[in-house]
Amino acid sequence: MFQELSRRCFAAAYDTINGPAERAGLRERRRDLLARASGATIEIGAGTGLNLPHYPAAVDRLVLVEPDPHMRRRLRAHAAGLERSTEILDASVERLPFPDATFDTAVVTFALCSVPEEQVALAEIARVLRPGGRLLFLEHVRSGDPKVAAKQDSRPFPYPLIGCHPNRATLEAIEASPLTVESVLRGVVPKVPKVESPMIVGSARRPAPVG
Structure with a gap:
C-alpha cells in the first residue's frame, strides 16, 4: 500500500519536480532529439507526456506506452489538448503488443532506468x-566519477x-x-541531484539487411 501511495504521489508531482530541469535546458534537449x-x-x-509538444509533423502515427496507471491518467489529460491523435496503451516494454517491424521510430527518455531488464x-x-x-x-x-557512482549504487531515497x-x-x-549506435553525446541533466545528472542523448538503428 505504501508503494502504491508513493507511485500516486510521484505521478502527481512529476511535472513540478521536473520543472526546474525542463526550464534550465532539458526541454530544448527533448525538442532537438525528437525533431x-x-x-x-x-x-x-x-x-505524464513531457515529450508530447516536441513531436514533429513528420510523425504520422504516435503510440504512447505507459504502464503506470497514475502516470497514464495524466498522460491522457495532456494528450487531449493536442491537435494530433495519439494511441495510449497500458503495456510492458518486455512484451509490446505489436507485430515485428511495426515502427519507424522508437523513443525512450528517462525510462530505461526503471525497466526490470534493459537487455x-x-x-x-x-x-x-x-x-x-x-x-x-x-x-x-x-x-564516471567513482564517488558519484558509489552513491548511485547505494540507490538513496527516493x-x-x-x-x-x-x-x-x-x-x-x-x-x-541488436541496435547499432549511430550518435551519442554525453552531458548533465540540469538542476537535479548528482546521482541522476550524468546523461546521454543520441540515436541507434535497427540494422537493415545487406544485399
Missing part, C-alpha cells in the same frame, strides 16, 4: 522497429520507491543490443 522522429513512432514509458527491453524495442528504424534515447546513466536505477550503464546496454 528526428518520423513515420510511425512509439514512445516507451511516456510518463530484454532493448531487444523488444528492436523487434518492433522496421529494418533501418531508429531509436532516439535520452537517459541518465552511471557516472529512487527505490520510484523504481529508478540511476547507476545503469545504459549506453553499453544499447551497444550490446
Whole structure:
C-alpha cells in the first residue's frame, strides 16, 4: 500500500519536480532529439507526456506506452489538448503488443532506468522497429566519477520507491543490443541531484539487411 501511495504521489508531482530541469535546458534537449522522429513512432514509458509538444509533423502515427496507471491518467489529460491523435496503451516494454517491424521510430527518455531488464527491453524495442528504424534515447546513466557512482549504487531515497536505477550503464546496454549506435553525446541533466545528472542523448538503428 505504501508503494502504491508513493507511485500516486510521484505521478502527481512529476511535472513540478521536473520543472526546474525542463526550464534550465532539458526541454530544448527533448525538442532537438525528437525533431528526428518520423513515420510511425512509439514512445516507451511516456510518463505524464513531457515529450508530447516536441513531436514533429513528420510523425504520422504516435503510440504512447505507459504502464503506470497514475502516470497514464495524466498522460491522457495532456494528450487531449493536442491537435494530433495519439494511441495510449497500458503495456510492458518486455512484451509490446505489436507485430515485428511495426515502427519507424522508437523513443525512450528517462525510462530505461526503471525497466526490470534493459537487455530484454532493448531487444523488444528492436523487434518492433522496421529494418533501418531508429531509436532516439535520452537517459541518465552511471557516472564516471567513482564517488558519484558509489552513491548511485547505494540507490538513496527516493529512487527505490520510484523504481529508478540511476547507476545503469545504459549506453553499453544499447551497444550490446541488436541496435547499432549511430550518435551519442554525453552531458548533465540540469538542476537535479548528482546521482541522476550524468546523461546521454543520441540515436541507434535497427540494422537493415545487406544485399
